[in-house]
Amino acid sequence: MSDVVKSVSGKVASWLVDRVLKILFSYVDPSVISMYIENGWSIVDAIQMALNEDDGYIMSVSPDGYGDVAVRIRRALIWAVDAVMGIVEAIVRKYGADVLDKYMSADYVLNYLKSNRPELYDVITSYGDKGVEWLAKQLKELKLFFLGKAIWDPGRKKTIYLE
Secondary structure (H helix, E strand, O other): OHHHHHHHHHHHHHHHHHHHHHHOOOOOOHHHHHHHHHOOOOOHHHHHHHHHHHHHHHHOOOOOOOOHHHHHHHHHHHHHHHHHHHHHHHHHHHOOOHHHHOOHHHHHHHHHHHOOOOOHHHHHHHOOHHHHHHHHHHHHHHHHHHHHOOOEEOHHHEEOOOO
């Protein structure tokens, strides 16, 4: 592959990943990220729950004062996840699953957040290593979700990861 084709391919992959990150992080509030970091909660569990459980269940397990917000996010997530999955599928088909390793890294996402969502960057980095480690774990789980290796267990209300 020529250097020009590699350069253009890299820019297209980067642009596609930026779209994925924009969609993923456009619904995230800094106070919600704080709750997730403090409690060690999983973003993929929240996505899976939103996709697989009804509004009543979402309301019942939401922290006090967040039930209505959680239901609105659930409804928006259904559209967003569909869009993200289409983009990720195109990236993986064109560039291979390994390309996700580069873009689904804590460093890449922190740089993205610093430029595009500085309020989220500030929250994550305010927790120091704990915040960065939480983000790295979320990105690993999201990659498995994108690759179809994160299955919702309705009985346990938890995501099962196939590695």
